[in-house]
Amino acid sequence: MDERSRSAVTHAHEEEVLARIAAGLVHxxxxxxxxxxxRRTEQIFAYNHTPPGEVEKRRALLVAIFGSVGERTVLLPPFHAGFGSNVHIGDDFFGNxxxxxxxxxxxRIGDGVMIAPSVTLTTTGHPxxxxxxxxxxxxxxPIVIEDKVWIGSNAVVLPGVRIGYGSVIGAGSVVSRSIPPMTVALGTPCRVVRAITDEDLTTRTAER
Known part of the structure; x- marks a missing residue:
């Protein structure tokens, strides 16, 4: 088999594996x-060791690491990512x-999302x-976190979950199913406990 034929076989194999990954099948x-x-391992290491005052360098590293990243992004180190290049972040993001x-x-993370310390977003599970x-x-x-979501400390978001606009995920929750917009959800497994309403405009916390 010549080089061109080997290359074609390799490409076909890679495309087949990518199709299986996209379909959520075991690989x-x-x-x-x-x-x-x-994988952006070296850039992630560099970001986690960049002094806080080097704002422009931090921004350049985030652009190099993520698939896309919006404006006014705050991501406090250290953070960790398997690839980095598969993460897409909107504007006004805060990650602790x-x-x-x-x-x-x-x-995929929308605009105005806030994530508290020690949160895990995992797209991958095992048989x-x-x-x-x-x-x-x-x-x-894939995981989708819509605009204006707040995720509390030590929460875990599992494969295939979508968290709807404006929702709050309580600290320590394990989110195994999608959460509708404008709700408070918490627990293990995470469940909706109530809707977010205009009454919350006058309270300090979701629990009052």
Whole structure:
């Protein structure tokens, strides 16, 4: 087989793996290894070790790390990401310390989102049966966080979840299902406890 033929076979294999990933099907570490060049490990390390006063350098690193990033972004180091390049962040974002993106596929965050310390956004899970976890077998589904969402400390958002506009996720919650707009949701598993209404304009916290 000549070089052109080998290249065509490799390309076809990669396209097949990408299609399986996009469909949320199980794939292995070895099968997905060709995506390694999209990992922004060095830039993430550099960002986490950049002094706070070097604002322009921090901004340049965020642009290099993320798939897209809006204006007036605040992300307090350290943060962690599997790729970085699969994360898309809107304007006026605030992310507190120890934010973790497990971004094997897209994580899309809207405008005006606030995320408290030690939150994990993970697009990836693993099969229950150990035989299917050979070579780190896994599946991935994208996460969407709409505009004006606030996520409390130590929350975990799992694969395939969409959090609707304006919603509040309570601290320590495990979000395994999508959350509708303008609601307060909390717990393990995370469940909607009430709607956000105009009465909340006069209160200090979601719980009063």
């Amino acid at each position: 292995t570490e070895s099968e997905a290894a060709f995506q390694a060049s999209r 310390v120890n934010l973790t993106f497990v971004d094997d596929v897209d994580i 229950v049966h150990p035989a299917r976890r050979t070579d780190f077998g896994r599946f991935s589904e």
